[in-house]
Amino acid sequence: MAGARTHLQWLTASEARGLISRGELTSREVVSACLERWRARDGEVRAWTFLDPELALSQADAADKTDDAGPLRGIPVGIKDILYTRDMPTSFNSPHFQDFFPRIDAASVALLRSAGAVIMGKCDTVEFAVNGRRAATRNPHGLDRTPGGSSSGSAAAVADGQAPLALGTQTGGSVIRPASYCGVYAIKPTWNAVSHEGFKVCAASFDTLGWFARSADDLALLCDAFNIHDDTAPNFVGLAGMRFAVCRTPVWEQAEPATRDAIALCIRLLRDAGGSVAELELDPEFDGLTQAHMTIMQSEMRSSFQAEYRQLGDALYPELVGIMANEAGQSRADLVRAHDLAARCRARFDELAAPFDAVITPSTAGEAPLGLENTGAATFNRIWTLLHAPCVNVPGLRGPAGMPVGVTVTGPRFRDRHVIAAAGLLGEQIAGYARRPGSATKETATI
Amino acid sequence: MAGARTHLQWLTASEARGLISRGELTSREVVSACLERWRARDGEVRAWTFLDPELALSQADAADKTDDAGPLRGIPVGIKDILYTRDMPTSFNSPHFQDFFPRIDAASVALLRSAGAVIMGKCDTVEFAVNGRRAATRNPHGLDRTPGGSSSGSAAAVADGQAPLALGTQTGGSVIRPASYCGVYAIKPTWNAVSHEGFKVCAASFDTLGWFARSADDLALLCDAFNIHDDTAPNFVGLAGMRFAVCRTPVWEQAEPATRDAIALCIRLLRDAGGSVAELELDPEFDGLTQAHMTIMQSEMRSSFQAEYRQLGDALYPELVGIMANEAGQSRADLVRAHDLAARCRARFDELAAPFDAVITPSTAGEAPLGLENTGAATFNRIWTLLHAPCVNVPGLRGPAGMPVGVTVTGPRFRDRHVIAAAGLLGEQIAGYARRPGSATKETATI
DSSP states (O other): OGGGGGSGGGOOHHHHHHHHHTTSSOHHHHHHHHHHHHHHHHHHHOOEEEOOHHHHHHHHHHHHHOSOOOTTTTOEEEEETTBOBTTBOOOTTOGGGTTOOOSSOOHHHHHHHHTTOEEEEEEOOSGGGTSSSOOSOOBTTBTTBOOOSSSHHHHHHHHTTSOSEEEEEESSSTTHHHHHHHTOEEEEOSTTSSOOTTBOOSOTTTOEEEEEESSHHHHHHHHHHTTOOOSSOOOOSSSTTOEEEEOOOTTGGGOOHHHHHHHHHHHHHHHHTTOEEEEOOOOGGGGGHHHHHHHHHHHHHHHHTHHHHHHHGGGSOHHHHHHHTTTTOOOHHHHHHHHHHHHHHHHHHHHHHTTSSEEEEESSSSSOOBBSSOOOOOTTTHHHHHHTOOEEEEEEEEOTTSOEEEEEEEOSTTOHHHHHHHHHHHHHHHHHHHHSTTOTTOOOOOO | OGGGGGSGGGOOHHHHHHHHHTTSSOHHHHHHHHHHHHHHHHHHHOOEEEOOHHHHHHHHHHHHHOSOOOTTTTOEEEEETTBOBTTBOOOTTOGGGTTOOOSSOOHHHHHHHHTTOEEEEEEOOSGGGTSSSOOSOOBTTBTTBOOOSSSHHHHHHHHTTSOSEEEEEESSSTTHHHHHHHTOEEEEOSTTSSOOTTBOOSOTTTOEEEEEESSHHHHHHHHHHHTOOOSSOOOOSSSTTOEEEEOOOTTGGGOOHHHHHHHHHHHHHHHHTTOEEEEOOOOGGGGGHHHHHHHHHHHHHHHHTHHHHHHHGGGSOHHHHHHHTTTTOOOHHHHHHHHHHHHHHHHHHHHHHTTSSEEEEESSSSSOOBBSSOOOOOTTTHHHHHHTOOEEEEEEEEOTTSOEEEEEEEOSTTOHHHHHHHHHHHHHHHHHHHHSTTOTTOOOOOO
């Protein structure tokens, strides 16, 4: 089955872009290959809430005809179904919004269109990108398992060859977690590096638009489109001499063997390649960040969902009703303390991380849970979302059940390009390891 | 002309609400009175970009027929034309968005509707609520002067009796400044106390939805609708014994005589009423906040307006093009330093303000400038927007040109209700002073 990867649906966006720009490939060919894959697999994977093949192909044909060589010309991109799209409905995967159809594009979608992208369709999500109704999506690597939430369909579509790129959002762990479970690259950039305009707000202090891809280069390609640049370009070209740190975080005891093994293996691979790896110890104050994340998120949800709560009341799903009713009894003083702790730790983490080229940390506790009801936990993502730090999931390793397990590369705020570059180098090393005969995490080529 | 104030268009929302709930007034009567005022004055004041009398009246009739006694049942509210409204166009007062019609409501507009409000129309704004094209609106107190920006139409409509309430937004000084110039109450609540969803984003770290009214009670009424509550209710009932501070801010030297006199008069009135007034000195670190505000706002605008910049390029207005091209050369390091300074000062201001019931500070440098081109400056508002502190403009005083000059009441984050209550007490004192024969700021009843 390895040959299937050479088919057009497995091209990365960067590969397809090169071929299209040289006239060796059309957008219609790429989009058609993705649609063929979708037709073959959708009954099982169910990544999309909306996909109209004719609408996708008509955009592809327009891209093939234009003289305007935008950076994403003709490249299909899936859109998480909490982002507005002027020509497709937006359901939030909520039973209450099945007829919702804002006739506008989210700022990010508008930007993709102006860069020449083909808006492929809407990707399934956990209700409101929070909780409640789960996506119908299954993990392409094991159909009896969750793809993770809340950007379930976005991660699965990219993992399954139904689109080379997809947008998602993260407030807790909704980009990095499904990327880890589905075995794809993804970035949650620095908070506010990309416009939040035009999607269902959960917690404005944390909501971050991110994206999924099958290579680190593709993550960088969308950074180009979104105008994300560090102050200086990364000055490393290979792992030799690079300075890494491992941060086990205050929740390390929740890491399962799959994740412990993945982190240990990364340390070994980085050292084998000539990099140094130190331990990055967080101050005791960081122990409060998981609680601070919960306090800020839920307090801000009481603003964000106030209109829905007024209109729908107890018809909303029970957990959301409990948050709206403030059953946890979070005070404004709690919220202010949480904001101020978060702000202090943001500055402090930047200091702690500054001596290193990148910081390695778990993406998830382990492999994707069985079933679709439990979409996994944001345990290892919350603190990075709160810290506004750029995070990239690096795929390539697998756990004892044969399912993907990612690792996160992070760093100081607005070092997105550095983090992507370091993640790409680590990813190459992991891929090389996985190809070795007898390696414990050998790629199984099940898809 | 004083009798005109007894007409229905001059009812506050709280007064109209009481009469409607007791069956002594209909929404149609209130809306009709506002429409009558609009017809008489619109040729001069020009507060609205869109107003359809039939659409407003049909909502009034629906409110009069319903059994659902929402907190704003039948009360007309103007909406700044950067907020989405499902049944009215949204232009951002931009030449590039004259046909823009998102078929959705901003979260705040949806909440008003569910509270029973009549969405009266769209209020003119400075382009994108930033700069560029000015509102066509004139100051109702002096038609040769600006109403202030960017929430120009919202402030003018409320000041002129064309609606008792209007929504605006503030990123620099776009709520408090026009309120000061137009002589109305307004609140910029604590950041993120109200959902930002559904409007043109400028700078997500600062953008704050606020509202205009003709009484402090009306500001509180919308707090009810938006579910804004402090941890504890204000424990003061009159000015006697209250502890005030005056904060002259690092930009005090830019205060004109009108504002210096207004602050001095407030100190005297508060002391005469039995309150204490201390000076609140900010630490030297606060001197950097004006620059930090500019750095964060412009850096975030490069995300927020990226799609428009890609599509329109130099067709955008020149100042915005300069910001998009980062002519100021703001680095990511500058941005991070600005964020961290802002966060430290937020916590520090809360400490400094904690011993007081409220803090008094200028709303604007002085009276509204002549002409419509110069909408005034956010000089005295930037630091409070950056600090995320709740701010209320208190009207009632006038400067040497006879134009309104407001003062701001502020306090620690999430003390919105305390700030409104203190502002209401100060406002009563000012109104009593203005009614005295021979007072220097006697209300001139020009409208």
